[in-house]
Each structure stands twice: as C-alpha cells, then as structure tokens.
Amino acid sequence: MIFLKFSKFSFFFCLSTLVFTTSCVTKKKYDDLNSQLSQVSSDAANTKRSLKLAQAQQAKLEEELGKLTEANLKLISDSTDTGIALRKIKGLYTDLTKTYDNLIKNHEKLMSNSAAESSRLSSDLARREAELKALDANLKASKQQIDKLSVDLKTREERLNELERVLAEKDKAVDALRSKVSNALLGFKDKDLTVNVKNGKVYVSLAEQLLFKSGSTKVDPKGQEALQKLAKALQGQDDVNVLVEGHTDDVPVAKITGIQDNWDLSVLRATEITRILTKAGLDAAKVTPSGRGQTAPVEVGKTAEIRQKNRRTEIILTPKLDELFQILETN
Template sequence: MLSLALLVAPVALTSCVTAKRYDDLQARQQTEAQARTAAEAQTRQAKADLQKANDALAELRLDQKRLINDSTQTGNALRRTRVLYTQLTDSYDKLLKNSDRALADRNNDYGKLAKDLATREAELGALDVSLQKSKAELATREAKLTELTQALADKDKAVNDLKARVSKALLSFNSSDLQVKLKDGKVYVSLSEQLLFKSGSTKVDPKGQEALKKLATVLQEQKDVNVVVEGHTDNVPMRPTGGIQDNWDLSALRATDIARLLTSAGVEPSRITASGRSQYVPVAANDTPQNKAINRRTEIILTPKLDELFQILDGNSGAKNGK
C-alpha cells in the first residue's frame, strides 16, 4: 500500500503542475491575441488616417494646381516675390554676418562711385566744350575752304581770261617767234631772240617793241598781274664786248631793256621784275643750231596777285572788304 501511494503521489503532483502551465500559457496567448487585435486595429486606423491625409494632400495639390492654372499672373508674381524674398533674405543674412564692414565698404564704394561720376561728368563737360569748339572750328574751316575754292576758281578764270587776252593781242605774230601758254597757274609769253634782238645785242628791235607795246596794253587793264621778265641764252660762250662779260650779262641786260619798254608803255614798275637766267634753264638740248635758237629766248611770266588767297589762308579774308 505504501508503495502504491508513493507511486500515485508524483503522478498527481505532475498533473497539477501541467494544468497550471497550460492555464498560464492560454492566458498569455489570449493577452497576445488581444494585443495583436489592438495593434491591428491601430494599424487599420493609422492606414485610414494616412489615406485621409493622402486624400487631403491630393485635394490640396489639386486645389493648388487649379489655382496656379487659373491664375498664371498670380503664380508669376508669387515666383517673383519668392525670388525677391530669397534675394532680400540673402542680403539680410550677409548684412547680419558682417554688417559694419559691409556698410563701410559700401560707403567707400559709393564714395568712389560718386567721385568717379563727378570726374566723368567733368570730363564729359570738357569734351562737350571741346566738341562745340571743334564744330565751330570745322564750320569756320569749311567756310574758309568754300571761300578759298571760289577764290581759286576765280583765279583760274582770271588766268584763262588773261591768256585769251594776251593771245588775241599778239595774234598777228608768227607762232614760231611768239608763244602763249599756261603753266603752273601762270601765263608764259615766250619770245624768240629773232623777234626781239639781233645777235649779241641787248636792245629790242622795232618789231619786238611792237609786240611788247601790245602786251603792255593788256597788262594796263590787268592791274592785279605781276610781271617777271626772264632772259635766256644758249650755251655758246659770250665774247666780252663793251659792258657784257658773259651770258649772264647778256640775259640780264636783255630782260632789263624789255622791262624798261613795258614800263614806258604804261605798266607800273612795281609790278615788273627783270632777271637773267643765262644758259642754265634750257627748253631743248643745246646740240643743234635749231635747238640753240629755241633756247635763245625771253619769257615774260604773268602771275595774278594772290593777296586774296593769302588773306583767306591767314584767316583775314574780311580785311579786304573792311569787315
């Protein structure tokens, strides 16, 4: 009996322990199930809340898109405002970081800019004054150029008229003995030795005197013409005779005698210049008798006075008219 009791006692004890554990396990499972149920409920609620939030966000985005689409100008203004806001924020941050230094530097910059601006304005003022002066000078030069051009045209016309008058007055003389031509704005009257002088003589022959008197008649009417008489010889040396030593003397004395004749015929002496050029300004090679005869000549060079032109160049063109 005792042995049976000892065997039954452990079995009964084991059964009690197992039932308790089972109850505890079952209770724990219920607790976990409740917790899981609660967590699932919370998850569903969180998902529902999230869905509502997403729906609300989508609605807000849709509203925002509508507002943007319906009000482009407002959107542009908003963007500009944001840009300005960003710029102002950046400027404000920079000023906060180094306000004193930035202000001092800015003031210095403003001072430099103001000084540069004043300098530039002064330079601009001076440049404007210079420009106005240049314009005035240009206008004066243009007026002077116009006046000078007209004076040159008048001078050319006067020279051509003078040539025509001289040519007409001397038309009766042989062209081989007397030629009238224009050169360098002057009228050249070239007279051969045959027309004016005998060989070695310094006195003008009667036929030559007739030509000079006709020329003097024209020159009396042309009082603004200067007269240069140039005597020329060939390269044959002059034999000393009387007061003539060489070709220099011969050319100079011939020019002087012609000058006297023009003066006697009424041309003012102050307008006449006599010069001897000897053999040193030939118009042909002294290699044949014909060419030597061509070189033995007297040239009377008629030059209109250029006083008016010089006055224009000197800026005193009004002096002649008493201005």
C-alpha cells in the same frame, strides 16, 4: 381625401333616407338640413381648393428638393476637390516653411559677413562716384572742345568757300588774260612766241630770234612790235604784275664790251624789254626785269635745237592775289 368623400356621401345618404323615410318633416328641420348641406358643400369646396394648393406647394417643394439634392451632390463633389486642394496647399505650406527656414539661416549667415562686404561695397561705390565725376568733367570739357571745334570748322568752311570763290575768280581772270594776250599776238609764229598758263600765271615765251640778234641786247623791230602789242593788251590791267625773265643757253658769251657773261646778257635783255613795255604804256612799278642766265633751261642738252629753245625771254603775268593772301592769313 377619401374620408371626406365618404363623409359627404354618408351625409347625403342619411339625408335622403331621412327624407324618404319620414313622410312628414317640419319646415324648420328641412331648412336646417339645407343650411347644413350648403355649409358642407362650401366646406367641401374650400377643402378642395386647399387640397389643390397643397398639391401645388407639394410639387414646388419636390422641385426645390430636387435642386437642393443636386446642389448637395455638387457640394459633396466640391468638398472632395477642396479636400484635395487643401492637402496640396498643406504640402506647399510645408515646403514654404522649410524654404523660409533655409532663408532665415542663409540670411543670418550673410548678415554675419555683411560688415566686411558692406565696407568693400562702400569703398567701391566711392571710387566709382569719383570716376563718374571725373568722366562727367571730361565729358563737359570734351563737349566744350567739340563746340569750339564746330565753330572753328564752320569758320574754316566759310573761309574755304571764300577761298574757292577767290581761286575760281582768279582762274577765270587768268583765262581771260591768256585769251586777251593770245588774241593780241595772233600774228606771230608759234615757234617765235607761245602763250601758256602754268601755276595760275600766264607765260608769254618769246624766242631769241624774234627779239635779238646773237649776243645783242637791242630788240629787233619785229620783237618791238610784239612787245608793243603785248603792252597794249595789258593796259588797264592794274591787278596784273609783270615779270620779265631773260634766259640764255650754256654757251659762254663772246667778249663784248659791257657784257661779262650770260648773267649780264640775260639781265640786260630783260631790262631792255622792260624799258620798251613801260614806254608803250605799262606802269613801271608793275614791271620787274630779271636775268636767269643759263640756270633755268627748258631742256637739258648740248644740241643746237635745245640751245635755241633755251635762248628766250619769258614775260610772266601774275594777277594780284591780295584778297587770296588776306584769306590765307586769317587761317
């Protein structure tokens, strides 16, 4: 670049000298010199542009050189890390090789014993498969049994519900019957006549003094009135059976014609009451006389009061339980 500047200066210096020293220059030479001067100026401008371009390329190359230098340093660092990692990998490879060799040895040892072990395992597997089949069969049988029990349970629940319904209706009917009989016999004293419910039945207990004189089998007028009212209350109760039980105390009966003992007396009294009830309108097929004698006392004792309580007639009213028995029979 210094050389170019010097040459250009020298050229202009020489030209000026030539012009000033030569007082008379031909036009042709002058034109040639101008042409050369223009050419030199153009070459100088081109050279200047090339120089700037070269400088720009030099700056770019220097920048790229810096980047390459930095990348080279990084590669050197990565190479160091890679070398460390490679050495570790080589160590691991050596360990893995040793482990592999040990595994091969153990495998060969296991293979030498595998025949017996395989036979044992096959035997165990066959045995377990047989057990599994047996368990599966038992499971299916149990499931069938459970299904059957579920159906039976559902059927029993339905029967139980039906039974509870029938029992509830029976209890309701018994309560209604007791109320009806009690209302029909309201005019009698409690000591002569009581109406109670026991074991799903209505018990009408009539004391001896209301019905009979001592040792007699004929019902007094007051007793006949009570029996007729009872018969009237029971009319239309086709689903009620009537049991007439005669009871005596433990004192032997006096020698009366036709009466041998307390058995006879209780039976004859029950029969007489049955006759009055049926004449008053009850169906004879639904009324049953029974004599218990002294075998079913209300209280045990020898006092006059206890013996008086035991001398009684009990009329037991039992609602028919055909529907209930039918449900029970199906169970």
